[in-house]
Structures are given as C-alpha cells and as structure tokens.
Amino acid sequence: MDRIPILKLGGALIVTIQVDMHDRLAVALEEDLSERIVRTGARGVLIEISALEIVDSFIGRMLDNIAAVSRVLDAEVVVVGMRPAVAITLVELGLTLAGIKTALNVERGMAMIQARLAEEDADGVESAHGHREE
Amino acid sequence: MDRIPILKLGGALIVTIQVDMHDRLAVALEEDLSERIVRTGARGVLIEISALEIVDSFIGRMLDNIAAVSRVLDAEVVVVGMRPAVAITLVELGLTLAGIKTALNVERGMAMIQARLAEEDADGVESAHGHREE
Numbered sequence: 334m335d336r337i338p339i340l341k342l343g344g345a346l347i348v349t350i351q352v353d354m355h356d357r358l359a360v361a362l363e364e365d366l367s368e369r370i371v372r373t374g375a376r377g378v379l380i381e382i383s384a385l386e387i388v389d390s391f392i393g394r395m396l397d398n399i400a401a402v403s404r405v406l407d408a409e410v411v412v413v414g415m416r417p418a419v420a421i422t423l424v425e426l427g428l429t430l431a432g433i434k435t436a437l438n439v440e441r442g443m444a445m446i447q448a449r450l451a452e453e454d455a456d457g458v459e460s461a462h463g464h465r466e467e
Numbered sequence: 468m469d470r471i472p473i474l475k476l477g478g479a480l481i482v483t484i485q486v487d488m489h490d491r492l493a494v495a496l497e498e499d500l501s502e503r504i505v506r507t508g509a510r511g512v513l514i515e516i517s518a519l520e521i522v523d524s525f526i527g528r529m530l531d532n533i534a535a536v537s538r539v540l541d542a543e544v545v546v547v548g549m550r551p552a553v554a555i556t557l558v559e560l561g562l563t564l565a566g567i568k569t570a571l572n573v574e575r576g577m578a579m580i581q582a583r584l585a586e587e588d589a590d591g592v593e594s595a596h597g598h599r600e601e
Contacts, residue, residue, distance in 0.1 A: 338483050338517045338548065340573045342476070347573075349472050349483045383472045414472065439474040439481075 337362050339369050345377040345446045346370065346408075347439070351384040359395045366399060370406045376453075377446030378403050379439060383414030393428040400433045409434065409449060413442040471496050473503050479511040479580045480504065480542075481573070485518040493529045500533060504540045510587075511580030512537050513573060517548030527562040534567045543568065543583060547576040 335358065340347040346369055348362070366378060380396065382388065400410040411434045423429065436442035469492065474481040480503055482496070500512060514530065516522065534544040545568045557564065570576035 336518065338485055338515060340481070340483065340515060340548075342573050342577060347474070347481075349474065349485070351472055351483070352486055381472060381474060384470065414474075439476050443476060 335361065336365065339365055341369070341373050341375065343443070343447070344375060344450055345379055345443060346373070346375045347379045347381065349381045349384070354392055354395060359391075363395070363399055363402060367402050367406060370403060370408045376408050376450055377443075378408055378410045379442045379446070380410060380412050381414045381439060382412060382419070383416065385419060386416065388415075388419050388423055388428070390426065390428060393423070393426075393430065396430060396433055404432075409446060411436050411442040411445055413437065413439050469495065470499065473499055475503070475507050475509065477577070477581070478509060478584055479513055479577060480507070480509045481513045481515065483515045483518070488526055488529060493525075497529070497533055497536060501536050501540060504537060504542045510542050510584055511577075512542055512544045513576045513580070514544060514546050515548045515573060516546060516553070517550065519553060520550065522549075522553045522557055522562070524560065524562060527557070527560075527564065530564060530567055538566075543580060545570050545576040545579055547571065547573050 337348060337350065337352070337358065346366065348366070352358070354362075369375065370378070378399070380399070385392065396410070396412060403410045412430065413436045415435060434445065436445055471482060471484065471486070471492065480500065482500070486492070488496075503509065504512070512533070514533070519526065530544070530546060537544045546564065547570045549569060568579065570579055
C-alpha cells in the first residue's frame with residue numbers, strides 16, 4: 334500500500350499513521366493532504382500517531398512540513414495520541430514540534446478544531462471561506 | 468507495528484485498515500476492538516478499508532467475526548470506503564458480507580451510527596446502557 338488513507342469527518346481530515354514512514358510515503362501524504370484540504374475545504378487535520386513507537390527527526394520534519402503547508406491553506410494541524418515515551422524522546426532530541434498543536438486523543442483534538450470553527454463562525458469569518466465548502 | 472490503532476469519536480470507534488492483515492494482526496484487532504467496545508460503551512464501529520486493493524476470504528471472515536462479536540456487545544459495525552473493484556471482486560467470490568452494513572464513506576457511516584443512537588434515545592433504551600459510558 335503506497336497511500337495513507339485520509340478520512341473526512343465534520344470539517345476535519347483524520348489521518349492515522351500506522352506504517353513505517355519512508356521518503357516517498359511522506360511526500361505522497363503531504364500531497365494528498367494538501368489536495369484534500371483544498372477539495373473539501375477542511376479547516377483542521379488530525380494526525381493520530383499512537384502506533385508510532387519512535388518519532389525521529391524525519392517524522393518530526395514531516396509533521397512540521399504538513400503543518401506549514403496546511404497553515405498556508407488555512408487548516409490547523411493537531412497531532413494526537415502521542416505515547417509518553419515518544420514525548421520524552423522528542424524533548425530529549427530537542428524536537429519540540431513548536432509549530433504544531435497536540436491533543437491527548439482524537440476526541441480532544443476534534444474538540445479543538447470544532448472550537449476554532451465555532452469561534453470563526455461567531456466572528457463572521459466563515460462566510461469568507463464559503464466558496465471552499467464541498 | 469503489531470497493533471492497529473482504534474480511534475474513539477462521538478460514541479463510535481474508528482479503525483483504518485492500511486496494512487496487509489495476517490492471522491496474528493486480525494486476532495489482535497478483534498480482541499482490541501471487543502475490549503474497547505466494552506470499556507468505552509461505544510455503540511458503533513467504523514472500519515475504513517479504502518486502502519485495501521483486495522478483500523479475500525480471509526479479510527471477509529475477519530470482518531464477519533468482528534461484526535458478530537460487536538453485535539453481541541451491542542455495537543454495530545459499518546464498513547466504509549470500499550473501492551469499486553473490491554466490491555466487484557467480493558460479489559464474484561460470492562462474499563456478500565451479508566451480516567455487515569456498509570456506507571460509502573466515514574461521514575455517511577458515522578451518520579448511520581448517530582441515527583441509530585438518536586432512535587434509541589427516543590425509545591428510552593439509552594438509559595439501559597448508561598452504566599457502560601466511559
């Protein structure tokens with residue numbers, strides 16, 4: 334399998350990382366995600382990494398890239414499900430994922446995205462994005 | 468990675484199949500799912516299979532098993548994201564997944580589960596399951 338499935342649910346895209354990432358797969362994921370954000374008008378991306386036992390600098394850079402591209406496309410990336418050992422390793426490596434939001438699990442991550450949507454609705458910002466709805 | 472992550476969201480569990488299933492992994496998934504259904508009181512299980520290019524009799528049997536066990540635990544299984552080619556192969560093989568509900572994508576599958584929950588709420592059945600909430 335050379336593509337990671339992207340699920341759309343309630344204004345957000347959900348990706349579960351469960352295979353070892355390599356260069357080509359990471360590039361494909363970045364492309365697929367950008368394309369889906371534009372096509373669906375999603376405002377948030379949840380990346381679930383509970384299956385990852387190690388987050389090295391390669392994965393860290395991939396997450397950073399995805400977050401940066403998503404931000405330009407006006408979608409927010411939330412990394413969820415990180416194992417305690419992974420968090421410890423990240424800090425030890427000096428990779429603090431500075432530009433990326435994290436949440437304990439998918440439910441809390443989704444709540445963050447919904448809260449952002451509700452806030453923007455209240456501000457009337459949403460209408461400016463109406464043309465991007467699916 | 469020897470475990471497939473199970474995400475909990477809005478009363479449902481979501482599983483994305485994206486690696487080749489083998490015996491041990493299938494058994495682990497069945498066990499993990501049953502355990503999570505009981506622990507979280509989830510009433511629905513969404514199994515996303517858009518990454519699968521082939522659904523053979525082994526996968527068919529696994530889905531059947533998961534559906535049967537979930538039913539006993541009072542949760543409904545909905546298989547979502549099936550590729551057209553997979554659907555054609557299934558019918559040609561005589562595997563019609565008779566006991567399993569299907570939906571086009573995660574959003575529609577989730578809507579089916581939410582509709583079932585709402586129906587039960589209206590019937591007042593929900594209170595009988597209150598003790599299973601997380």
